[in-house]
Amino acid sequence: MVRFDGVSKTFPVGKQTVVAVENVSLTIEQGEIFAIIGYSGAGKSTLVRLINGLERVTSGTVTVDGIDVTALSESKLRPVRSGIGMIFQQFNLFRSRTVAGNVAYPLKVAGWPREKRAARVAELLEFVGLGERARSYPDQLSGGQKQRVGIARALATSPKLLLADESTSALDPETTQEVLRLLQKVNRELGVTVVVITHEMDVVRSIADRVAVLDRGRVVEQDTVFEVFSNPKTETARRFVGTVIRDRPTSGDLTRLRASHSGRLVTAQVREGGRVGAILAGAAELGVSFEIVYGGISALQDRSFGSLTLELQGPDAGIDALLVRLREHTDVEEVAA
Amino acid sequence: MFGIDWETIGPLYVRAFGQTLYMVSVAMLAGGLAGLVLGTLLYTTRRGGLLQNRLVYNVLNFVVNLIRPIPFILLLAFIGPVTLAVVGTQIGTEAVIFPLAIAASFAVSRIVEQNLVTIDPGVIEAARAMGASPLRIILTLLVPEALGPLILGYTFMFIAVVDASAVAGIIGGGGLGDLAIVYGYQRFNYPVTLLAVITIIVIVQLVQVLGNALARRALRR
Numbered sequence: 001m002v003r004f005d006g007v008s009k010t011f012p013v014g015k016q017t018v019v020a021v022e023n024v025s026l027t028i029e030q031g032e033i034f035a036i037i038g039y040s041g042a043g044k045s046t047l048v049r050l051i052n053g054l055e056r057v058t059s060g061t062v063t064v065d066g067i068d069v070t071a072l073s074e075s076k077l078r079p080v081r082s083g084i085g086m087i088f089q090q091f092n093l094f095r096s097r098t099v100a101g102n103v104a105y106p107l108k109v110a111g112w113p114r115e116k117r118a119a120r121v122a123e124l125l126e127f128v129g130l131g132e133r134a135r136s137y138p139d140q141l142s143g144g145q146k147q148r149v150g151i152a153r154a155l156a157t158s159p160k161l162l163l164a165d166e167s168t169s170a171l172d173p174e175t176t177q178e179v180l181r182l183l184q185k186v187n188r189e190l191g192v193t194v195v196v197i198t199h200e201m202d203v204v205r206s207i208a209d210r211v212a213v214l215d216r217g218r219v220v221e222q223d224t225v226f227e228v229f230s231n232p233k234t235e236t237a238r239r240f241v242g243t244v245i246r247d248r249p250t251s252g253d254l255t256r257l258r259a260s261h262s263g264r265l266v267t268a269q270v271r272e273g274g275r276v277g278a279i280l281a282g283a284a285e286l287g288v289s290f291e292i293v294y295g296g297i298s299a300l301q302d303r304s305f306g307s308l309t310l311e312l313q314g315p316d317a318g319i320d321a322l323l324v325r326l327r328e329h330t331d332v333e334e335v336a337a
Numbered sequence: 338m339f340g341i342d343w344e345t346i347g348p349l350y351v352r353a354f355g356q357t358l359y360m361v362s363v364a365m366l367a368g369g370l371a372g373l374v375l376g377t378l379l380y381t382t383r384r385g386g387l388l389q390n391r392l393v394y395n396v397l398n399f400v401v402n403l404i405r406p407i408p409f410i411l412l413l414a415f416i417g418p419v420t421l422a423v424v425g426t427q428i429g430t431e432a433v434i435f436p437l438a439i440a441a442s443f444a445v446s447r448i449v450e451q452n453l454v455t456i457d458p459g460v461i462e463a464a465r466a467m468g469a470s471p472l473r474i475i476l477t478l479l480v481p482e483a484l485g486p487l488i489l490g491y492t493f494m495f496i497a498v499v500d501a502s503a504v505a506g507i508i509g510g511g512g513l514g515d516l517a518i519v520y521g522y523q524r525f526n527y528p529v530t531l532l533a534v535i536t537i538i539v540i541v542q543l544v545q546v547l548g549n550a551l552a553r554r555a556l557r558r
Binding site: 075 | 457459460462463464465466467468469470473477478481482484555557
């Protein structure tokens with residue numbers, strides 16, 4: 001659906017050049033929810049604007065639904081943009097227009113006749129659950145309602161692709177979930193491919209299928225959400241995962257654990273079908289006793305993952321034998337004393 | 338009544354009142370429209386604008402800054418030759434309207450520019466993301482989004498134009514200002530001056546009240 005090939009974007013700032021996006025290549029498949037996560041200033045807002053040409057690439061190509069948007073002039077880009085919805089952190093609704101007027105605007109731009117517009121607006125407002133608020137003005141709505149209007153407006157022309165730029169960052173946790181559920185509905189019921197830009201790993205966990213981790217303009221990691229969460233490969237990804245999954249003890253936790261536990265500490269990864277429990281059940285016959293001192297197991301995309309930190313006590317030979325058995329099934333890390 | 342010889346002053350007052358309304362409304366209409374176009378151009382051609390164009394912006398900005406500081410009484414004389422060429426005469430009510438409209442349009446252009454600058458750029462980006470052309474955005478979005486402050490700005494300008502129109506007398510333009518100077522001040526007939534001043538105050542008050550009400554409606558507050 002969207003393909004980045006060696007895309008870079010630089011901005012002149014005074015006499016210097018700032019690199020916002022550097023040599024990014026990635027493919028977003030039709031029908032998926034693809035998340036791009038990064039800290040502020042990582043270049044994610046720029047990256048998403050390269051898709052609909054609000055920002056133009058410095059080098060590389062961006063292909064949307066088979067069309068090379070980087071080769072199009074501003075006026076040739078307009079019909080392409082009409083087929084790509086976009087929602088924003090600050091909603092960016094037209095304050096001078098009613099809810100219905102906001103949703104009708106892209107239809108006017110796309111040249112829909114008046115009588116067809118009204119029916120489409122009503123249908124969209126029904127879809128986002130705001131049928132009653134058609135005549136309200138944006139200032140009269142709550143944040144969550146505003147974003148639902150934003151979504152209705154973005155979907156007006158039945159786009160195949162929806163770009164969500166920090167679409168929940170201005171909302172409270174409850175409203176965030178409400179908007180995320182709506183985005184999921186858009187994806188599942190309408191088959192719209194959704195690109196979610198965020199700095200919140202919770203958003204990625206809630207709805208994304210795949211995720212790209214952006215760090216200073218570069219994609220440092222790109223995989224299924226399950227893979228990135230259960231096995232983050234870069235420091236940036238680990239830090240993001242750590243914001244929502246706290247199954248691994250921090251160095252502070254370890255100091256505290258050390259103070260109260262004299263045995264050997266190991267952290268074992270728990271995965272679907274990992275059999276950690278079954279192996280631990282056999283610890284006693286090796287003369288080893290164990291205590292679970294830290295850890296957590298979460299489910300993601302219908303699969304479990306996590307880790308347990310254990311205190312093992314008994315003869316070293318028995319503990320080593322137990323660790324060998326565990327390592328046959330999962331990754332085990334001995335936490336240094 | 339009030340020490341005014343109504344038989345003589347009455348008809349003069351009515352005529353002066355009509356002349357002031359005529360000058361101010363035509364100048365506001367023409368100047369307001371030209372100022373809207375000029376202000377929108379200033380806003381859209383500036384850096385980061387929809388029609389970003391350094392040359393056009395710099396030229397417009399320079400011209401606006403050139404005309405605006407000229408006191409109206411001097412502008413009357415300064416653009417006299419242009420007035421003669423455009424209107425066909427340099428004296429009379431019509432000859433005042435032209436410089437009034439010129440002065441109004443340059444002042445309005447700044448008011449329009451300043452109010453458009455306050456529009457959230459995100460709103461314009463949203464329209465661009467829908468595939469709207471710059472022209473469509475200019476025609477259907479900019480003015481509605483800034484309507485409330487624009488109405489207040491135009492109200493302010495209306496009052497400034499009433500003020501400027503008072504000097505019309507010096508080139509035979511007539512109006513309430515002329516009446517106050519010629520029949521009041523110069524003939525030591527203070528009540529006539531007072532009458533003209535009160536009339537102007539009433540006009541200004543009415544317009545301000547109307548402007549405030551319309552702006553409130555546009556802002557829905």
